[in-house]
Amino acid sequence: MSASALRLPETTLPPLLAPRTWLRVLMLLLLLSVVITAFSCTQCWGDWERLLITFIITFAYSTGLWLTNGFAVDWLNRYASWKENLTRRLVLTLLVSLGGSLLVIVAINAAYRIILMDATLASLVSKPEWNGYAFPLLITVICSLIMHSRSFLLSWREALVRNERLQKEMAQAEAETLRQQLDPHFLFNSLNALTSLVEEEPQLAVRFIRQLSQVYRYVLDARGREVIYLRDELEFAESFLFLQRIRYGEALQVTLPPLNSISPQAVVPPLSLQLLLENALKHNVATPSQPLQVSIELDEAGRHLRVRNSLRPRRVAPGECAGIGLPNLTGRYRHLTTEPVQIASGAEEFVVILPVLQLVNSE
Structure with missing residues (x-):
């Protein structure tokens, strides 16, 4: 005999941006930006101004993409659980992460070209400009896979722990019910x-x-x-x-x-x-x-x-x-x-x- 409400309560993961994690995340993003800048622009080492601009752009990309994918994970965990519909969650993950990341990349790239290179809005959508989005999107896919895989594993582990706890409580409840009967x-x-x-x-x-x-x-x-x-x-x-x-x-x-x-x-x-x-x-x-x-x-x-x-x-x-x-x-x-x-x-x-x-x- 089964009932419509026979389902486990939803698990709530810890807040994405807890105050204690801000400094740790900021240091990680700074370190990541330094490493990417150092290896992606070796010709900038002798030009401190260019190196600084590259670092700022890299840090903006890293922070924007991290926040976009991080909030996407947090939002999807609340409204599209891995446990309820795995396929739906996977499709939403790809759409939200890639769509949000593309908007961040376009926005940062547009700001850089308009402010520093005096580019026009029409030139930003020309075919040669889209080629510059491939590498950031590749990095996004890798980071997104890491973050969403972590979310899936945490959700799965939380479900296992909760299910084990509920089974223990149910066994104790059944034993007590039998005693009372x-x-x-x-x-x-x-x-x-x-x-x-x-x-x-x-x-x-x-x-x-x-x-x-x-x-x-x-x-x-x-x-x-x-x-x-x-x-x-x-x-x-x-x-x-x-x-x-x-x-x-x-x-x-x-x-x-x-x-x-x-x-x-x-x-x-x-x-x-x-x-x-x-x-x-x-x-x-x-x-x-x-x-x-x-x-x-x-x-x-x-x-x-x-x-x-x-x-x-x-x-x-x-x-x-x-x-x-x-x-x-x-x-x-x-x-x-x-x-x-x-x-x-x-x-x-x-x-x-x-x-x-x-x-x-x-x-």
Whole structure:
């Protein structure tokens, strides 16, 4: 089972021009300009004025081309990731880098000829002038390949590290979910409630046993799945709440959305609602005079499931709560979608908003 949001969050590479790198880059560009000037204009060594002009032009080319290709890498990393579409990124890289570099070369060459050689605009586009663009473009291609190859390798390494971290978090989340699924306290409380029902209300005891079997059947079916249909999750919540109502009676009041309002393609991580319902029961006082109010609502667009409960905190015994239920749920969602789980605690209620994912048609 796959969902439309089953994708890794985008990685964000470090800023291209961080303040600490400016001096280092400037020194590198100066050194590169000196080396190119020294080897490309050996006849200038005896003419300091010509040598200085050549150095200035070379430095202008180096700086302009570096900034153009550097910003191109930074921009493309944000809007055209290597991971999403390799071919599209490669084509955009060639167009943006070569196009931007050509503009820089033309601009610097035009400024040099107009300022120092009194050339006209018409002469700048004549055929002989274009021959002078070949060498700078060749250097551009080499520099562009180096910079974009570095960008690709950084993106690839970042994706590997993030994927490994997410797999580790998912394994930990699954282990914790399994532990919670087989919580002996839930079974112990259910058997205690069943014992009293067998003696006092045998027919209700039969229904209780059926609902308990459905709960554990759902737990077994959900094991190993990343997502499950929201309709199935709500039906499971009804069975789970039936068992809890036997224990709490009028002290627990829950409203659920109608199943016919749920999209057939809507999915959520399995046992999400059980975790939130258990948290509400575990952390709040519930009495017939002050019942615990729990509301599960689906927004009009069907994209978010809001679970809210009245807030009447009770003292939790040490060791009774490990405080890892919500981080577990958040970790599972982080593995499935970039949209976060929203958690808000006010003076009177506690609210958790879960993103509702949609299945992708495999056809």
